[in-house]
Amino acid sequence: MAQETVVVIVGAGPAGIATSACLNRLSVPNVVLEREDCCASLWKNRSYDRLKLHLAKQYCQLPNMPFPDDAPTFVPKSGFIHYLDNYVSRFKVNPLYSRSVRSAVYEGGRWRVEAVSGETSVEMFVGRFLVVATGENSERFVPKVVGLEGFGGGVLHSSEYVNGERFRDKDVLVVGSGNSGMEIAFDLSNYGVRTAISIRSPVHVLTKEMVQVGMYLLKWLPCSAVDGIAQSLSKLKYGDLSQYGIRTPTKGPFYLKRTTARSPVIDVGTIDKIKTGEIRQGSWPKAMSSDPLDDSIPTTKYHALPPSVPVFPSLSHVKGDTIEFVSGKAVQFDAIVFATGYRTTVRKWLKDDGDLFNDNGMPKQRPPNHWKGNKGLYCAGFSSSGLFGISQDAENIAKDISTILNQ
Numbered sequence: 429m430a431q432e433t434v435v436v437i438v439g440a441g442p443a444g445i446a447t448s449a450c451l452n453r454l455s456v457p458n459v460v461l462e463r464e465d466c467c468a469s470l471w472k473n474r475s476y477d478r479l480k481l482h483l484a485k486q487y488c489q490l491p492n493m494p495f496p497d498d499a500p501t502f503v504p505k506s507g508f509i510h511y512l513d514n515y516v517s518r519f520k521v522n523p524l525y526s527r528s529v530r531s532a533v534y535e536g537g538r539w540r541v542e543a544v545s546g547e548t549s550v551e552m553f554v555g556r557f558l559v560v561a562t563g564e565n566s567e568r569f570v571p572k573v574v575g576l577e578g579f580g581g582g583v584l585h586s587s588e589y590v591n592g593e594r595f596r597d598k599d600v601l602v603v604g605s606g607n608s609g610m611e612i613a614f615d616l617s618n619y620g621v622r623t624a625i626s627i628r629s630p631v632h633v634l635t636k637e638m639v640q641v642g643m644y645l646l647k648w649l650p651c652s653a654v655d656g657i658a659q660s661l662s663k664l665k666y667g668d669l670s671q672y673g674i675r676t677p678t679k680g681p682f683y684l685k686r687t688t689a690r691s692p693v694i695d696v697g698t699i700d701k702i703k704t705g706e707i708r709q710g711s712w713p714k715a716m717s718s719d720p721l722d723d724s725i726p727t728t729k730y731h732a733l734p735p736s737v738p739v740f741p742s743l744s745h746v747k748g749d750t751i752e753f754v755s756g757k758a759v760q761f762d763a764i765v766f767a768t769g770y771r772t773t774v775r776k777w778l779k780d781d782g783d784l785f786n787d788n789g790m791p792k793q794r795p796p797n798h799w800k801g802n803k804g805l806y807c808a809g810f811s812s813s814g815l816f817g818i819s820q821d822a823e824n825i826a827k828d829i830s831t832i833l834n835q
């Protein structure tokens with residue numbers, strides 16, 4: 429038996445619950461289907477302990493519910509989860525959990541969405557509109573590395589990293605230079621782990637304050653001017669990072685964010701650790717200890733910088749427990765953390781793309797025209813602009829559907 433509704437929403441992350449909340453306010457019936465057993469599973473089950481929202485709270489709120497005045501400017505993970513749980517109950521969002529959507533087809537003017545729960549049970553949901561809210565981070569991505577399957581140590585993805593506790597006194601390599609990779613390297617080092625990082629692509633490094641100032645200035649100044657200011661501030665604070673093995677893109681950080689969805693790294697202290705040699709290409713002193721929870725105890729200080737640049741380039745291949753880099757240097761590690769990002773899974777289950785998605789499962793159109801396709805198909809949370817973009821998507825989609833229904 430198919431369950432009939434007006435809007436089927438797939439995914440109960442921030443995007444799915446915000447869209448459902450906006451539809452509820454406009455009295456449009458909807459169903460939210462979620463594969464996990466709770467909402468916001470990325471935040472609850474797939475993120476590390478020390479995670480905080482990277483942007484100030486006014487850029488991270490969902491529609492119609494600002495953060496309380498006494499909330500910190502940069503909300504920690506636990507506070508954000510608390511906010512999302514309150515949001516769900518306040519706007520009476522009731523996702524159906526443990527429903528993994530495996531296909532959605534458009535037939536006779538309706539979307540027919542098939543969800544599996546458990547091993548065998550299959551349910552069908554039918555609606556005039558379909559909102560894809562399965563996220564840009566639906567599936568882990570780990571690049572192919574020759575020999576990785578024979579690596580004796582631990583291999584994990586950043587979504588499985590909780591904290592540095594289990595790596596104390598080990599040699600760990602972090603691969604990737606996004607916010608997750610940089611922050612996980614920082615966290616490991618705080619736990620006294622002998623930490624190294626491999627960075628392949630050029631990145632911009634900014635502080636969260638620089639990002640905040642930049643976002644503010646973008647209201648009045650052209651992007652190129654804001655980029656100029658941000659890059660000068662970064663240079664002033666960090667100096668020339670290429671000597672440490674970190675290259676900077678030629679195009680500016682805000683320009684790249686707008687046009688390619690690549691985010692600058694928001695430094696949490698990792699650069700300082702790279703400069704002091706706490707994060708480096710091996711050869712650590714044997715005894716190294718620090719209390720990761722007590723900021724007043726300084727972590728081990730090094731007297732001399734290591735002879736080579738501290739940051740490793742790309743991996744070349746793995747041989748046993750030894751990782752060889754494209755520079756030719758080969759080092760043994762106990763574990764590798766791949767902070768190499770995610771992929772969308774839209775292509776796997778959305779059988780008719782309403783001309784909305786490209787082959788990578790991302791919208792064909794860049795914002796602000798990315799959220800609406802043909803045949804009553806929408807996507808929320810695919811503008812590569814985090815929670816800020818999600819709020820806008822949810823409001824636009826709910827308004828559009830309500831307008832169509834009232835015609």
Ligand SMILES: Cc1cc2nc3c(=O)[nH]c(=O)nc-3n(C[C@H](O)[C@H](O)[C@H](O)COP(=O)(O)OP(=O)(O)OC[C@H]3O[C@@H](n4cnc5c(N)ncnc54)[C@H](O)[C@@H]3O)c2cc1C
Nearest residue numbers: 439441442443462463470481482528529562563809814815
């Ligand atoms: C470590 C980390 C830190 C981040 N920090 C920030 C930040 O500070 N600020 C910011 O703005 N953004 C941040 N982001 C980006 C973040 O992904 C978004 O802000 C937000 O969580 C995305 O929400 P979403 O609802 O689009 O996707 P998700 O939160 O990924 O939710 C999608 C949901 O869909 C479900 N789902 C997927 N496939 C199916 C299926 N086939 N059937 C049923 N359900 C399905 C998933 O289980 C998931 O619950 C961060 C991301 C990561 C990984």
Ligand SMILES: *[C@@H]1O[C@H](CO)[C@@H](O)[C@H](O)[C@H]1NC(C)=O
Nearest residue numbers: 464465466469471472473474
């Ligand atoms: C995810 O975390 C939440 C909250 O801690 C918990 O209720 C839920 O059972 C967890 N789900 C999985 C699959 O671990």
